[in-house]
Amino acid sequence: xxxxxxxxxxxxKESAAGFLAEKASVAxxxxxxxxxxxxxxxxxxxxxxxxxxWAGIAIPEAYGGLGYGYTGLGVxxxxxxxxxSPSPLESSVLLAATAIEALGNEEQKNQWLPAIAGGEAxxxxxxQETAQYDPPGINLSAxxxxxxxxxxxxxxMVLDALSxxxxxxxxxxxxxxxxxxxxxxxxVPADAEGVTVSPCDMVDSRQCGVVDFSQVRVSADALMGExxxxxxxxxxxxxxxxxxxxxxxxxxxxxxxxxxxAYLRERKQFGRVIGxxxxxxxxxxxxxxxxxxxxxxxxxxxxxxxxxxDNLSLIASATKAKLCEVARTASNEAVQMHGGxxxxxxxxxxxxxxxxxxxxxxxxxxxxxxxxxxxLGGY
Amino acid sequence: MTDLDxxxxxxxxxxxxxxxxxxRTPVASFEDIYTGGRRPEVAHPDQVVWCERMAERGWTVxxxxxEYGGGGLGSAEVKVLREEMERIGARRPLDSFGxxxxxPALLKFGNEEQKREHLPPxxxxEIRWCQGYSEPxxxxxxxxxxxxxxxxxxxxxxxxxxxWTSYAxxxxxxxxxxxxxxTGTKHEGISFMLFDMDQPxxxxxxxxxxxxxxxxxxxxxxxARAEKRxxxxxxxxxxxxxxxxxTHEREMISGFGTAPGKSLGKAAIEEFGADESGxxxxxxxxxxxxQYQLDTLAFRATMERVGDEVKSGQGLGPASSIFKYYxxxxxxxxxxxxxxxGGEAALGWSGAxxxxxxxxxxxxxxxxxxxxxxxxxxxxxxxxxxxxxLPDA
Ligand SMILES: Cc1cc2nc3c(=O)[nH]c(=O)nc-3n(C[C@H](O)[C@H](O)[C@H](O)COP(=O)(O)OP(=O)(O)OC[C@H]3O[C@@H](n4cnc5c(N)ncnc54)[C@H](O)[C@@H]3O)c2cc1C
Numbered sequence: 001x002x003x004x005x006x007x008x009x010x011x012x013k014e015s016a017a018g019f020l021a022e023k024a025s026v027a028x029x030x031x032x033x034x035x036x037x038x039x040x041x042x043x044x045x046x047x048x049x050x051x052x053x054w055a056g057i058a059i060p061e062a063y064g065g066l067g068y069g070y071t072g073l074g075v076x077x078x079x080x081x082x083x084x085s086p087s088p089l090e091s092s093v094l095l096a097a098t099a100i101e102a103l104g105n106e107e108q109k110n111q112w113l114p115a116i117a118g119g120e121a122x123x124x125x126x127x128q129e130t131a132q133y134d135p136p137g138i139n140l141s142a143x144x145x146x147x148x149x150x151x152x153x154x155x156x157m158v159l160d161a162l163s164x165x166x167x168x169x170x171x172x173x174x175x176x177x178x179x180x181x182x183x184x185x186x187x188v189p190a191d192a193e194g195v196t197v198s199p200c201d202m203v204d205s206r207q208c209g210v211v212d213f214s215q216v217r218v219s220a221d222a223l224m225g226e227x228x229x230x231x232x233x234x235x236x237x238x239x240x241x242x243x244x245x246x247x248x249x250x251x252x253x254x255x256x257x258x259x260x261x262a263y264l265r266e267r268k269q270f271g272r273v274i275g276x277x278x279x280x281x282x283x284x285x286x287x288x289x290x291x292x293x294x295x296x297x298x299x300x301x302x303x304x305x306x307x308x309x310d311n312l313s314l315i316a317s318a319t320k321a322k323l324c325e326v327a328r329t330a331s332n333e334a335v336q337m338h339g340g341x342x343x344x345x346x347x348x349x350x351x352x353x354x355x356x357x358x359x360x361x362x363x364x365x366x367x368x369x370x371x372x373x374x375x376l377g378g379y
Numbered sequence: 380m381t382d383l384d385x386x387x388x389x390x391x392x393x394x395x396x397x398x399x400x401x402x403r404t405p406v407a408s409f410e411d412i413y414t415g416g417r418r419p420e421v422a423h424p425d426q427v428v429w430c431e432r433m434a435e436r437g438w439t440v441x442x443x444x445x446e447y448g449g450g451g452l453g454s455a456e457v458k459v460l461r462e463e464m465e466r467i468g469a470r471r472p473l474d475s476f477g478x479x480x481x482x483p484a485l486l487k488f489g490n491e492e493q494k495r496e497h498l499p500p501x502x503x504x505e506i507r508w509c510q511g512y513s514e515p516x517x518x519x520x521x522x523x524x525x526x527x528x529x530x531x532x533x534x535x536x537x538x539x540x541x542x543w544t545s546y547a548x549x550x551x552x553x554x555x556x557x558x559x560x561x562t563g564t565k566h567e568g569i570s571f572m573l574f575d576m577d578q579p580x581x582x583x584x585x586x587x588x589x590x591x592x593x594x595x596x597x598x599x600x601x602x603a604r605a606e607k608r609x610x611x612x613x614x615x616x617x618x619x620x621x622x623x624x625x626t627h628e629r630e631m632i633s634g635f636g637t638a639p640g641k642s643l644g645k646a647a648i649e650e651f652g653a654d655e656s657g658x659x660x661x662x663x664x665x666x667x668x669x670q671y672q673l674d675t676l677a678f679r680a681t682m683e684r685v686g687d688e689v690k691s692g693q694g695l696g697p698a699s700s701i702f703k704y705y706x707x708x709x710x711x712x713x714x715x716x717x718x719x720x721g722g723e724a725a726l727g728w729s730g731a732x733x734x735x736x737x738x739x740x741x742x743x744x745x746x747x748x749x750x751x752x753x754x755x756x757x758x759x760x761x762x763x764x765x766x767x768x769l770p771d772a
Contacts (some may be wrong), residue, residue: 003684321672370666378644
C-alpha cells in the first residue's frame, strides 16, 4: 500500500475542508458556546453532514454506509479537528458505529447502523468510569436476571450524552477489576428506566455528560456478542478510537501552527516582523518537522485499520502518543508565540489549546499510550 | 509470472551464487565499509571480489544509466534488488562520495565527456573522491569561501586551503568549490572543479576526531592544477551545483536515522531487569527509549510517505527538508541511549571487554552528524525560510 491519499480521499478532503470552514467553523463553536443551550452542536448542520454521507463513511455499504473505510473517516476527522467542528462525528460515528459493527449481532447492526449512517440515530459509547482512562478497570456491574440483565454504575466522559438515543455500555459481568476477561457490552436506550444523564461543562465547550445507571433492566437481546467476551473486539474499537482522535489532533495542530505562522509573518516588534527572530524560527521549524512526522504516522495508522493489520495496537498507541506529544507542543507554542493576545478569550487560538487537552485525554493520553507502546515492544 | 517476478527470481539466484559468505554479515564499523579507490583499504579480501562482481552487472549503482557503468534499473527493479540483498543480509558492495554526491551532480550538470570519463570509474570503485567545500572561514557560511582558481590558459591554478575534508589523505580526486571571480555577490563567482589529489601542489594533513580516528584533513593547495575539461557547468555557476550536491549529501546522512539497530528496550532489560508485568525497571530510561522508538517509527513513515508522494507524481514535498535535521538528531539520541544502557561497559576506550571502545566511539562520532553536511541550525534556518516563509532578520 502506498502512503498517500487516493483520488477519492483527496476529493473528500477538499469537500470536508470547504464545508466545515463554512458551516462548522471555530466561529460556530464560539457562537454555540456563548449561546449555552446545552446541545453544543447544530443539529441542522449535522443533518447536512449526514446528507453528504459522512455519518456512514466507515460503515459498510451493506448497512447503509459509504464503505470508504477509516482512512476516509480519518480525512474528515482531521478537517473537523482543524475547524474545531462541533458535531456527533466522534461520538456516533467514530465510537458507536465502530463498536456496534465490531461487537453487535446481526440484528443490532441492522437496527442501528443504517440509522446512524442516515443521521437519524445518535448513539454514544459509555466506557470511562473514573477520572482516568483505564479500560480493564471497567467496574459498572452487569448481573444476569430472569429474562435479561441489570446494570449498575456510573460512566463519565460520555460524548454527546444528552443527545444520544442509546449508549453502548461497557460493563463487568464477571472477573475482577483490572482483568480484560468478564467485560460485556450492552446496547441501552437512553430512556430506559434508571438511566440519568447529567451534563458536564468541559473546557472545550463540547457536549459531554455523566451517565448514571441505577438498577437498569435490559432484555437479553441488549447484550452485544457473548457475555464476558467483549475484550478482543473492544480492544480493536479502542485502537480505532485512539487513531481517530489522533487524526483530529493532527488537524487541530496543523491549524494552530498555520495560524501561528501567519501571525509571525505579520506582527511587528523592534521594527521588524517577529518571524524574523531566529529564536522563534528554530522553534517553528522544529515543530514543523514534528508535524510532518505526525502526518505520516496518522496516515499509516488509518491505513493499518483498513488493511486489517494484526499489530494494530502497536501502531495505534504509537500514533496517539505521538499526536498527544505534538499537539501539546503545537498548542503551547501557539499561545506563547502570540504573546498577550493569545491569552485572551476573544482571540481564537486559545480554543485550540482547550480542545487539544480534551482530545489528548480521550481514549488514552501520552503516558498511557507510550507505556502501552513500550509494553507491546517487549520492555 | 510478471517481468518483475522473473527479475526477482534471477536476482535471487545470482546473489545466492555470487555474494561471498563474508559479505553477508553486517558492517561492523566505518572502517569496515568498502570505498574503493586506487589504493583501496581492504578489511576483507572478499570486499574486492564482491565489488567487482556487482560492478560487472552495474549493480554497485543500479539506478544509474548503463552507458555510465550503472545497472540501468527502474525504481521497481532497484527495490527488488535491495529487498533481495536484504533477504540474505548482503552488504552494499561499494559506498563512496562518488556514488552518493558527485555522481548525481555530474548526471545533472556534467557534459557528456565528463560523465564518460568520471562515472564508470566510480561504479567500478576505481577512483575515490573527496569533497572540498569547507574552509577555515567558510563553514555554515559556505559561500564566503576564498580558495582561488586562476585561468592559466590551458589549465586552472588553484591556491588556498580547505578543512574538514573527509578522507582527503586517501582520496584520488577532489570535487572542489573555488572562487573564480571576486567582483559580484559571494554566491556568484564560485566554480565547481574536479582535480587530482595526487600531484605536488596538494597536501592533506589528517586531523584527529574526538572518536580517535582521523577521517578528515586540512587540505592545502599550492599552485595545484585542474584541467580545463574538468570545470563542471559554467564558470562562476558552481553555487547551483554545490547546493544540488548538498541535497544528495544530506539525504545520505539522514539515512543514519533509519539504520536498523538492536532493540534498545531489550538491551536495557538485560542490564536492569523487568518487573512482574515485563516493564523495564528503570522507568525514566524506559520512557526515553519508548519516545526514541516512537520517533523512529514516525520518521520511517515520513521517509516512506515522501517516497510514495514522489512516485505518485506529487513531487518532492516540503517534508524532505526535515530529513537531515531529524535523522541525525535521532541517530544522536540512539547513541546517547546506547551509552546510558551500557554503563561502564560502554565507556571503555580500548581492550577486548570494551570491543575497543566501539560504543563510545560511535557515540562520539555521532555528534558530527548534526554538523557535517550543514548543521542542524542551518537546516532549521532553511525550513524556516524556504518552507515556512519566515523572513530574514
Ligand atoms: C565529521 C565531519 C566530516 C566533514 N566532512 C567534510 C567534507 O568532507 N568536506 C567538507 O567540505 N566539509 C566537511 N565537513 C565540514 C562541515 O560541513 C562543517 O563543519 C559545517 O558546515 C559547519 O561549519 P563550521 O565547522 O565552520 O561551523 P560554524 O559555521 O562556525 O558553526 C558553529 C556553530 O554556529 C552555528 N551557526 C552558524 N551559522 C548560523 C546561523 N546562521 N544561524 C544559527 N546558527 C548558526 C552552527 O550551527 C554551529 O552550531 C565535515 C564536518 C564534520 C564534523
